[in-house]
Amino acid sequence: MATIKDVAREAKVSIATVSRVINQDDKVRDKTREHVLAVMKTLGYQVNVNARALSTQKTATLGLVVPDISDPFFACLAKGVDSIARQHQSQVLLCTAQNSSDSEQQAIDSLLQRRCDGIILYCTHLANSVLIDIVQRYSNVVVVARNIPEIAENCIYLDDELGGQLAAEHLLALGHSRFASIMSELPIEDPKHRLSGFKTALGKQALALIEEQVTYGTPDQLGGELAVNTLLKNQQIFTALFAYNDAMAIGAISALEEAGFKVPDDISVIGFDDIYLAHYSRPKLTTLHYPVEAIAKHAALLAINKHTQIDKTAHSHSYQPTLVERQSTAFTPTAAAKQSLNKNQVERQN
Amino acid sequence: MATIKDVAREAKVSIATVSRVINQDDKVRDKTREHVLAVMKTLGYQVNVNARALSTQKTATLGLVVPDISDPFFACLAKGVDSIARQHQSQVLLCTAQNSSDSEQQAIDSLLQRRCDGIILYCTHLANSVLIDIVQRYSNVVVVARNIPEIAENCIYLDDELGGQLAAEHLLALGHSRFASIMSELPIEDPKHRLSGFKTALGKQALALIEEQVTYGTPDQLGGELAVNTLLKNQQIFTALFAYNDAMAIGAISALEEAGFKVPDDISVIGFDDIYLAHYSRPKLTTLHYPVEAIAKHAALLAINKHTQIDKTAHSHSYQPTLVERQSTAFTPTAAAKQSLNKNQVERQN
DNA sequence: AAAAAAAATGTAACCGTTTACATTTTTTTG
DNA sequence: CAAAAAAATGTAAACGGTTACATTTTTTTT
Structure with a gap:
């Protein structure tokens, strides 16, 4: 592959001049620049950025x-x-x-x-x-x-803790009172925080999530299926399920339907992350939106030390998840009945 | 960041010796090696691979x-x-x-x-x-x-052409005779080949896919929805739909169900690629498996010029898609009736 | 048209490695 | 124990760029 020396020799100029052309330095006569550019083109020259990195101490x-x-x-x-x-x-x-x-x-x-x-x-x-x-x-x-x-x-x-809280509050608002959860088994903190937030919110309503109602698995579809099967095998009774992420939630829905439950009619399932999987699945997932792209950008x-370009007023180092309601969560049967009763009353009043 | 010179100075050896330690050259006395390694550790030395690349002409x-x-x-x-x-x-x-x-x-x-x-x-x-x-x-x-x-x-x-053929043959075997297709609008050849294979297989049964039964869109879920809506708006009648890829197929299913059709009961949909989306969707997609990881590895x-590690007996430069039957395709209503008739006859005969 | 100023170009050191070859140190041999 | 052989270590040139500074060329000024 051609080097800057090859270009310099061929163009009959010094390598410094070639370097100036490469780096768009304006201290090069137009005629020279054009000539050098032409030589670079015929030689198929491509700058070696590893060499450049060595001298500039920047690798881009x-x-x-x-x-x-x-x-x-x-x-x-x-x-x-x-x-x-x-x-x-x-x-x-x-x-x-x-x-x-x-x-x-x-x-x-x-x-x-x-x-x-x-x-x-x-x-x-x-x-x-x-x-x-x-x-x-x-x-x-x-x-x-x-x-x-x-x-x-x-x-x-x-803020995973907040995510767990929002999930619980949503399910509580739908009238649920029997919960279960499937979490990631990986040795990180997220599942702990999500679960802790979930429990906190339940606690405020004097409800609890005992250990037997939580199972763990790999944070993917298969892990979700297996975790739900474990719950079912252990005879856990629940009408609302909080999954560690969307993939597990989708696996969970599969396993639940396999077992004869309808989602969300019999059991509500809420995911986490809101990756596009959540749209693709049927029913579309209710989930907590994880602003992953924004976090990645931040x-x-x-x-790269470009603090100035970060909107600090909007975000500190912590981001907040938001609830996205779709079709995998619904009122509990009893709550649904009440709800329709209320609705009828309202209609009658009108 | 510490350089090889820093290490050499600190360890009181030449940079050549440090380099030998880095590159596990055995021409270094154990005692020296240990000493140099210790210095590297305390300095948090990490070799600069850009510099190495310059000298070895390999970048890894x-x-x-x-x-x-x-x-x-x-x-x-x-x-x-x-x-x-x-x-x-x-x-x-x-x-x-x-x-x-x-x-x-x-x-x-x-x-x-x-x-x-x-x-x-x-x-x-x-x-x-x-x-x-x-x-x-x-x-x-x-x-x-x-x-x-x-x-x-x-x-x-x-072999996209083959993929198209397999898709058509599968749908034909299910008794379909009215087809439509939604393809990628990108200026590449895949959609053309897939469609051409599809048409070839239909041709063998004296069936055709006319221009009005093919619409184009971006190769994603939204593109699939829009493409199907165009088909429906143009009053195209079909019981089987061949999609460019799984994402479009899933979008198509959404749009079809929105329009009141059941998949696969009223309309069969076949995708392409068999990425894991195909599992996640409901109904699970019948699709053509694209051995993308194998292709990527090859x-x-x-x-990197490691021809020797390629299993040439198994694959030339062309790979073949394979049909994966799941739940988005089914017999046409009429064919289903016949099928059940056959079944009854068989049962009676037994 | 010569001198001064400005612009263009060239020279050479440096970035952090690897490595052929030279030199020094250690080990082996007689 | 000295000489020879082997092993360990050092020296210096490359790799392909960038850039401060020196030099040459061109342009402007008078």
Whole structure:
């Protein structure tokens, strides 16, 4: 592949002049520039950005670590990061970590070794202490979906506790009183926070969610199916189910319908994330919207130190989920009856 | 960030020795190695792979261009490429091209500039002539989902024509005789091939698909909805619908049910790709399986010139789709009646 | 048209590695 | 224990760019 030297030789100018043409420096005579550009074209010259990075100490690269890029949630995250990268003439270097802390550590090392201008981490296995160490050493690292006090400035996360509360409040408003939940078994904090928020809101109505009504599984469709089957096998009775995410919720609906329950007529199911799966499924999922693209963008800007472009009035480091009502939740049969009674009364009054 | 010089100075050895430690060269005394490793650790040293790339002319990077990473089809493609990259101690550099040939060209340039060891392209806008030029100049470029004779050795693609045929044969076997199709409006060849195969198979039964029974849209859920609505508005009558991909098929089902048709009872819908959407949707989609991960892996190996690891007996440069029967297709009402008649007769005979 | 000022171009050091080759140190051999 | 052989370490040139500074060329001024 042609180098700057080849171009310089061919164009009979110095490499400095070629470099100026490449970098659109205006201190080049038009005639020279055109000549050099022509030579570059015939040689198919492409600047070597690795060499440039060495001398400028900038790589125009944003590193991203996610567990699995084929999961639509992370694909959306990647999309958000990519859009910021694009705005800053940068590219995304994608690392998938295969669900182990070793693999996550490796991914991070390889991004550091590439001297990414910024690094965004969605880690599900690495311990807080490791992340703290990394962020303190390398300040261009941002941690997504974790709230670690020691490195609060480099964390962007969703208020999962609030999400759990909103889910519970929605189901309570529909008249439900018997709940169950299926959560992710991964060693991260989100499921704990979501569940804790859910329980808090139930507690306010003097309702509870006991241990037997919660089962765990992998945060995907299959995990949802299995988790619901465990609930059913254990004879748990419930009319409303809170799932860790949309994929699990969809798996849950499958398993429930397989078992003869109608969603939402017999059982209401609420998901989390609001990735586009939620639209595709039948019934369309009621879920909590996770502003993942906004979070991704915020994280990316933070990572490349473009704080100025972040709308700080709108968001601190914490984002809030919002309820999206679709068709997988409904009034409980009894509540529905009451509701229609009320409606009749209202109609009669009119 | 610490450099090799810092380590050398601190460890009181030459940079060559440090380099040998980094690269696990065995010509280093154990004692020296341990000492250097210790210094590297305290300094938090990470090798600068850009500098290394300059000197070794290898970047351990695989470039990938796709239209949109949040589309699960491309996310699967990325996953396949990533898995090969991982096997070769490499990383994936992801470029999304925003549905324009300019954007695609830019993405390719930026990957060339990074001197990726191999480059995999899924381009939906760039003309064949441009791709031919690129591949002829840079032999480590592989084009996915295109069959361009001039650069056949660097193309990996699906036999879309066969896919269309299989779809038609499946619907014919279910007794259908009135067809419609919704295809992608993007300027690529896949939809043409799929439709052509579909028509060929219909032709063999002296059936046809006229122009009015085909509408076009963006290859996503919304595009599917709109395309079906156009069909319905134009009073097209059909009992079987062939969609360009699963997302359009799901959109189509939405629109059909909205219009009062039951899928598959009134109208059968067949998709294409068999991405996991196909499982999530209700009814689960009958579709043509697109071995996208296998194709991605094959392309990645080809791009990094590891021909030896490709199972050539199993696959040339062309892959074949396979029919996956799920629940979105069924016998036509009349055929269903006949079928049950046959069944009764068989039962009576027994 | 010569001198001064401005613009264009060139020279060379540097970025952080790897690696062939030179040199020094250690081990083996007789 | 000295010489030879082997092993370990160091030196310096490359890799392909950028850029401060020096030099040359062109333009402006008088």
